[in-house]
Amino acid sequence: MGHRVDHEYDYLFKIVLIGDSGVGKSNILSMFTRNEFCLESKSTIGVEFATRTLQVDGKTVKAQIWDTAGSGARWLRELRDHADSNIVIMMAGNKSDLKHLRAVQEQDGLAFAEKEGLSFLETSALEGTNIEKAFQTILTEIYHIIS
Numbered sequence: 001m002g003h004r005v006d007h008e009y010d011y012l013f014k015i016v017l018i019g020d021s022g023v024g025k026s027n028i029l030s031m032f033t034r035n036e037f038c039l040e041s042k043s044t045i046g047v048e049f050a051t052r053t054l055q056v057d058g059k060t061v062k063a064q065i066w067d068t069a070g071s072g073a074r075w076l077r078e079l080r081d082h083a084d085s086n087i088v089i090m091m092a093g094n095k096s097d098l099k100h101l102r103a104v105q106e107q108d109g110l111a112f113a114e115k116e117g118l119s120f121l122e123t124s125a126l127e128g129t130n131i132e133k134a135f136q137t138i139l140t141e142i143y144h145i146i147s
């Protein structure tokens with residue numbers, strides 16, 4: 001008897017994907033939330049979001065992930081200048097499957113991330129590499145700053 005009044009999750013965390021157009025933000029989102037990859041994805045117009053609920057450190061966390069249309073500003077500078085100071089920033093180097101077209105050496109990515117104090121993972125939305133791990137990492141970092 002009685003109503004179930006429990007929420008279906010313990011926390012709602014918001015994540016915003018930013019980066020230049022074409023780097024794979026929309027596919028990272030669709031892979032993580034729907035297990036879908038699209039070779040000919042349309043460019044994103046405005047903002048869209050999708051959600052997925054998962055376990056983070058034993059808590060049920062609903063991740064609300066916002067996908068943006070890239071506009072080519074200096075991303076890290078913009079974030080540091082305009083976003084709340086208690087955000088968590090992570091850098092993903094996507095398309096790691098395109099080995100012959102590598103544009104940034106892994107150690108250069110790591111060195112940059114370390115200098116800027118960011119977590120860093122190389123991902124592939126196409127192969128699904130490190131997509132789960134990237135979201136788990138950032139959601140865990142968010143959980144740790146609020147708990």
Ligand code: GDP
Pocket residue numbers: 019020021022023024025026027028038039040041042043044070094095096097098123124125126127
């Ligand atoms: P967005 O503009 O950042 O949202 O980029 P999209 O997700 O629309 O992807 C742009 C193009 O890159 C599309 O043709 C995707 O199929 C492709 N793409 C996205 N992620 C990957 C990836 O991890 N590997 C490869 N090889 N292609 C990808």
Ligand code: MG
Pocket residue numbers: 025026027042043044067068069
């Ligand atoms: Mg997009």
